[in-house]
Amino acid sequence: MKFDEFYMQLALNEAWKYQGLTYPNPAVGAVLVEEGKLLSVAAHQKAGTSHAEVLVLIAAYEAKSGQKVGFDPKNAQMSHDFLLKLPPNFFAQCTIYVTLEPCSHQGKTPSCASLISRLQLQRTVIATRDPIKGHDGGIEMLENVTFGVLREKAERLLGPFKIWQKRAFVLFKVAQTSNGRIGGGYLSSKASLHHVHQLREVCDTLVIGGNTVREDRPTLDCRFTRGKAPDVKIYSRKENFDREIPLFKVEGRDVEITDDLSFLERPSFVLVEGGEGMLREMQKQIDWLLFYQTPKLSTNALSYNIDMNLEFLHTESMDVDMMIWSRQIGY
Amino acid sequence: MKFDEFYMQLALNEAWKYQGLTYPNPAVGAVLVEEGKLLSVAAHQKAGTSHAEVLVLIAAYEAKSGQKVGFDPKNAQMSHDFLLKLPPNFFAQCTIYVTLEPCSHQGKTPSCASLISRLQLQRTVIATRDPIKGHDGGIEMLENVTFGVLREKAERLLGPFKIWQKRAFVLFKVAQTSNGRIGGGYLSSKASLHHVHQLREVCDTLVIGGNTVREDRPTLDCRFTRGKAPDVKIYSRKENFDREIPLFKVEGRDVEITDDLSFLERPSFVLVEGGEGMLREMQKQIDWLLFYQTPKLSTNALSYNIDMNLEFLHTESMDVDMMIWSRQIGY
Numbered sequence: 001m002k003f004d005e006f007y008m009q010l011a012l013n014e015a016w017k018y019q020g021l022t023y024p025n026p027a028v029g030a031v032l033v034e035e036g037k038l039l040s041v042a043a044h045q046k047a048g049t050s051h052a053e054v055l056v057l058i059a060a061y062e063a064k065s066g067q068k069v070g071f072d073p074k075n076a077q078m079s080h081d082f083l084l085k086l087p088p089n090f091f092a093q094c095t096i097y098v099t100l101e102p103c104s105h106q107g108k109t110p111s112c113a114s115l116i117s118r119l120q121l122q123r124t125v126i127a128t129r130d131p132i133k134g135h136d137g138g139i140e141m142l143e144n145v146t147f148g149v150l151r152e153k154a155e156r157l158l159g160p161f162k163i164w165q166k167r168a169f170v171l172f173k174v175a176q177t178s179n180g181r182i183g184g185g186y187l188s189s190k191a192s193l194h195h196v197h198q199l200r201e202v203c204d205t206l207v208i209g210g211n212t213v214r215e216d217r218p219t220l221d222c223r224f225t226r227g228k229a230p231d232v233k234i235y236s237r238k239e240n241f242d243r244e245i246p247l248f249k250v251e252g253r254d255v256e257i258t259d260d261l262s263f264l265e266r267p268s269f270v271l272v273e274g275g276e277g278m279l280r281e282m283q284k285q286i287d288w289l290l291f292y293q294t295p296k297l298s299t300n301a302l303s304y305n306i307d308m309n310l311e312f313l314h315t316e317s318m319d320v321d322m323m324i325w326s327r328q329i330g331y
Numbered sequence: 332m333k334f335d336e337f338y339m340q341l342a343l344n345e346a347w348k349y350q351g352l353t354y355p356n357p358a359v360g361a362v363l364v365e366e367g368k369l370l371s372v373a374a375h376q377k378a379g380t381s382h383a384e385v386l387v388l389i390a391a392y393e394a395k396s397g398q399k400v401g402f403d404p405k406n407a408q409m410s411h412d413f414l415l416k417l418p419p420n421f422f423a424q425c426t427i428y429v430t431l432e433p434c435s436h437q438g439k440t441p442s443c444a445s446l447i448s449r450l451q452l453q454r455t456v457i458a459t460r461d462p463i464k465g466h467d468g469g470i471e472m473l474e475n476v477t478f479g480v481l482r483e484k485a486e487r488l489l490g491p492f493k494i495w496q497k498r499a500f501v502l503f504k505v506a507q508t509s510n511g512r513i514g515g516g517y518l519s520s521k522a523s524l525h526h527v528h529q530l531r532e533v534c535d536t537l538v539i540g541g542n543t544v545r546e547d548r549p550t551l552d553c554r555f556t557r558g559k560a561p562d563v564k565i566y567s568r569k570e571n572f573d574r575e576i577p578l579f580k581v582e583g584r585d586v587e588i589t590d591d592l593s594f595l596e597r598p599s600f601v602l603v604e605g606g607e608g609m610l611r612e613m614q615k616q617i618d619w620l621l622f623y624q625t626p627k628l629s630t631n632a633l634s635y636n637i638d639m640n641l642e643f644l645h646t647e648s649m650d651v652d653m654m655i656w657s658r659q660i661g662y
Contacts, residue, residue: 001371001394037367040332063332178622178657179635180511291509295641295657303634304510310626312653315646322643322655326509326626 004125007031007038007097008150012127014043015052015099015157016314019325020171020290022047023202023269026161030056031097039063039094046202049074053102053112057083057119060094080109084118095123099154101130104137113138127154131162156313159327160269163287168264171199172272172279174291177298182275184300191319192292194224199290201227204268208247209278210236210257219246220273229253230271233263235281261285276304283308283328291324335456338362338369338428339481343458345374346383346430346488347645350656351502351621353378354533354600357492361387362428370394370425377533380405384433384443388414388450391425411440415449426454430485432461435468444469458485462493487644490658491600494618499595502530503603503610505622508629513606515631522650523623525555530621532558535599539578540609541567541588550577551604560584561602564594566612592616607635614639614659622655 008031015029022028022044029043030052040059044052050073058073061083071078102112102124116124125146130136139145163169173196175187186193200206201222208220213234221229231254232247239257241248248255264270264285272282279286289310310326317323339362346360353359353375360374361383371390375383381404389404392414402409433443433455447455456477461467470476494500504527506518517524531537532553539551544565552560562585563578570588572579579586595601595616603613610617620641641657648654 001369001390003369006369035368038332038334038337038369059332176510178511178641178655179507179637180509295643297635297637297639297641299636299638304628305630306510306628307630308628310509310628312626312648312651315653317643320643322646324509324653 003036004097004146004149007033008099008125008127009153010041011043011052011097011099012150012153012157014041016316016325018043018045019157019314020160020199020269021045021202023160024164026100026158028052028098028100030099032056032060032094033097034060034064034094045074050076050079051103051112053096053098053116054079054083056096057091057115060091061086064090076109080115083115084110086119088120091119091121094121095125096121097125097149099127099157101126101128101136102138102142103130103135104141105135111138111141113141117141117143125149127151128158131158132165159313160288164267164269166267168266168268168270170264170270170272170282170285170287172282172286172289173199174289174304175294176291176303177294177296177300179297180303181298181300182304183302184298187294188292189294189319189321190224192321192323195318195323196292197222197224197227199271200230201225202269203230203271205233205263205270206230207233207235207270207272207274207282209274209281210234210238210241211277212274213241213245213247217245219250221250231255233258235259235261235278275302276306279304279306286328288313289326289328291322291326292318293322293324295320295322334367335428335477335480338364339430339456339458340484341372342374342383342428342430343481343484343488345372347647347656349374349376350488350645351491351530351600352376352533354491355495357431357489359383359429359431361430363387363391363425364428365391365395365425376405381407381410382434382443384427384429384447385410385414387427388422388446391422392417395421407440411446414446415441417450419451422450422452425452426456427452428456428480430458430488432457432459432467433469433473434461434466435472436466442469442472444472448472448474456480458482459489462489463496487658490644491619495598495600497598499597499599499601501595501601501603501613501616501618503613503617503620504530505620505635506625507622507634508625508627508631510628511634512629512631513635514633515629518625519623520625520650520652521555523652523654526649526654527623528553528555528558530602531561532556533600534561534602536564536594536601537561538564538566538601538603538605538613540605540612541565541569541572542608543605544572544576544578548576550581552581562586564589566590566609606633607637610635610637617659619644620657620659622653622657623649624653624655626651626653
């Protein structure tokens with residue numbers, strides 16, 4: 001077995017669980033192994049909370065000591081403080097696997113590269129470089145680094161992050177049966193719906209088609225996560241919408257009706273929901289498609305009748321559903 | 332982390348790679364861990380070759396010693412002989428994870444339960460019992476057994492095996508785009524086609540619809556695996572087929588044209604390939620569906636326009652495609 005690749009794959013799998021949800025940060029996963037023994041697996045979950053390296057170190061402490069830390073490990077400051085007070089050799093026999101170069105950037109907390117260096121880990125295995133100038137250079141702060149393990153897969157994981165540095169990352173959501181049918185009531189498991197609402201909460205803008213607004217009269221809020229509903233742009237040439245449609249009445253939300261897509265030039269995270277018309281209108285702009293595929297075949301007539309070439313990136317179970325991350329290619 | 336569940340999940344994942352291909356044996360996976368350190372992962376691959384336990388022990392020997400054994404580990408007799416000649420404490424600190432109770436049945440080689448017992452492994456973790464009377468009882472031959480880890484998932488893996496003990500296990504193959512369209516030339520990656528041919532080679536009977544035979548004029552052989560082409564039953568009420576259609580000309584194959592499905596009462600493995608009509612005709616008989624899903628959306632008009640409730644069981648990458656094992660429920 002190629003153990004470096006095996007553990008890096010675990011780190012990648014964990015990171016994919018939070019793909020998109022870490023916006024504007026990248027999805028990053030980490031694994032800690034002591035003398036060949038797996039101690040912990042973790043991923044960065046949400047901007048403003050602990051990085052993957054910190055979470056995996058705290059979880060490794062808990063595994064080694066058999067004790068829970070008395071605070072929330074997602075609190076970066078408390079976690080850093082705690083880790084730096086451990087006996088100097090606590091992680092001396094440990095190897096950390098990280099899908100992305102640990103940050104060199106010193107903010108409110110020490111950088112992850114500096115943390116790993118001060119904790120004197122035996123070895124650091126890194127899949128790929130941080131693409132942001134000023135955040136990279138973590139590798140140079142570390143000793144005994146193995147670089148480039150599953151680099152290509154790590155680059156794929158970083159795709160959205162690299163795009164939203166320079167323009168909008170556009171993710172089109174598909175909820176369909178296993179024979180590609182859409183509509184006809186709720187299609188998805190609660191876990192899938194919860195995940196959609198998490199994405200809505202974290203994105204900058206939700207784009208929706210005019211026909212979907214008129215026909216489905218949606219709310220498009222984040223009620224399953226009790227989060228703030230996203231600002232909505234209705235992609236339409238006409239302004240004549242019934243303002244009694246629930247989406248207009250969600251508090252604290254901006255709604256704009258527009259057929260101007262120039263806002264996509266701005267670095268941001270844009271989620272698109274809609275039917276075939278919307279997919280067709282925005283095909284040129286769409287970077288990734290996220291399928292929530294439900295385990296049934298249906299005779300409902302609607303589907304996305306369009307030609308498109310994709311690359312599958314990752315699959316995840318969402319309760320009974322399957323979630324498939326894919327990238328548009330050749331456009 | 333729950334390490335027993337983690338390692339059992341690895342064993343299950345490995346076993347799924349050979350689902351169906353082990354016929355008439357069950358799909359079984361195994362993992363070997365020494366003092367918390369992962370040594371090897373393996374699965375039974377083909378009837379008549381080494382069981383998962385034997386393969387994982389040989390691979391663990393190779394990992395520990397850094398040396399390759401000088402024979403094919405799939406040779407059960409040589410592998411057993413080799414393992415029994417190792418120093419008595421070679422695996423004394425090891426835990427073996429097996430998705431199915433090790434066999435108690437002594438055939439040409441010692442049973443796996445007896446092998447594990449003689450090698451004096453520290454602990455054996457087993458997901459579920461062998462459902463065959465006469466093959467079970469392996470647990471009782473072992474000391475220090477942890478039983479029932481991920482049992483439900485292991486039972487799902489065993490589904491086909493349990494069915495083909497008493498009647499035909501009927502697997503319907505679907506090759507489709509990500510929006511559920513079928514037909515229009517080759518849809519699948521070479522890896523997917525290779526896998527279909529492996530299934531054709533191992534199954535007892537390939538059932539195909541009369542319309543598919545007339546319209547597609549298929550060969551239905553195993554050219555990608557250079558294996559023996561399966562016997563074919565054409566499900567049709569009419570006998571008037573053009574005997575120039577290639578499937579009739581494959582050497583060493585029986586072809587029968589019939590609308591009598593009573594052969595499904597016999598314990599066997601039956602693969603079904605066909606379009607919507609065939610799926611509809613055999614819906615009552617179909618146990619599982621295997622999707623080869625290709626990463627594109629297409630405007631080809633054909634699809635399986637039918638209502639069916641499924642349960643997703645496992646997903647596997649097949650080069651650029653995705654392979655989805657699913658079970659029909661509520662029928």
